[in-house]
Amino acid sequence: xxxxxxxxxxxxPLQARVGTKFAYGTQGVREAxxxxxxxxxxxxxxxxxxxxxxxxxxxxxxxxxNHGTRLHLVEGVGDGWLEVTYSALVDITRPxxxxxxxxxxxxxxxxxxxxxxxxxxxxAPMAARLFPDQTGxxxxxxxxxxxxxxxxxISGASRGTDGAVDSILQASGxxxxxxxxxxxxxxxxxxxxxxxSVYAPGLQPMDFHAVAEVWVEGAWHxxxxxxxAPREAMVRIATxxxxxxxxxxxxxxxxxxxxxxxxxxxxxxxQLPREDSTxxxxxx
Numbered sequence: 001x002x003x004x005x006x007x008x009x010x011x012x013p014l015q016a017r018v019g020t021k022f023a024y025g026t027q028g029v030r031e032a033x034x035x036x037x038x039x040x041x042x043x044x045x046x047x048x049x050x051x052x053x054x055x056x057x058x059x060x061x062x063x064x065x066n067h068g069t070r071l072h073l074v075e076g077v078g079d080g081w082l083e084v085t086y087s088a089l090v091d092i093t094r095p096x097x098x099x100x101x102x103x104x105x106x107x108x109x110x111x112x113x114x115x116x117x118x119x120x121x122x123x124a125p126m127a128a129r130l131f132p133d134q135t136g137x138x139x140x141x142x143x144x145x146x147x148x149x150x151x152x153x154i155s156g157a158s159r160g161t162d163g164a165v166d167s168i169l170q171a172s173g174x175x176x177x178x179x180x181x182x183x184x185x186x187x188x189x190x191x192x193x194x195x196x197s198v199y200a201p202g203l204q205p206m207d208f209h210a211v212a213e214v215w216v217e218g219a220w221h222x223x224x225x226x227x228x229a230p231r232e233a234m235v236r237i238a239t240x241x242x243x244x245x246x247x248x249x250x251x252x253x254x255x256x257x258x259x260x261x262x263x264x265x266x267x268x269x270x271q272l273p274r275e276d277s278t279x280x281x282x283x284x
Contacts, residue, residue: 018264038236068239118163118187151177153173196246201234201235230274
């Protein structure tokens, strides 16, 4: 990322303009569930959502999920095209202080269990062997460093059905694979971890991005083993156990064919915060 303008921005307010445009051909699709909108955890200053299906503009039904996740349900898609245009201006707020309460306690247990793409139960012996002594944030840093050095980021190297075990064996993948391995290894060590989809200013090539979020030192903190974008500038979209909970497109019935997709995420001032891999960073 040496070609990007960077600033020390621990106390500098940040705003981001984020969005996506995508189109899919549709045949007999009954419903489509979309995950592209910025989480309500952020202060959204401006937002526009345009959805066209079957040649006409339609209103999707918004469904509210955990951690501010917003899903948009399009019903009766039918044949033709599903096209989405989305843009938002967002204040990037970073919380401070410890997180407490029954919802936090619930999450800490839920996100320690194995899940579809984060098979922590299968990886427990390996995790114990690789990280026998570290605790707390030192453990988190050690796991992230191991994933970063063990795996190569290769577009198209993984399949949509691959979980953390597959990714470790292949030693390659994309952002979701890196995040799944981090999540699975930390859960195997007893550290709560989950997956978050984000808009990530500075990411190259630009796309939807996936990172891990880990419970350490009294709060949830971002871990990005790809090191491809500064965590300070990331904008939360959806939060879940793994990619099964954060997929940007899910359909019922029929078939969809990819046509085009574009994702944008830039800071309004055009500058990026300096990434410090040793620092704890929280997401709104």
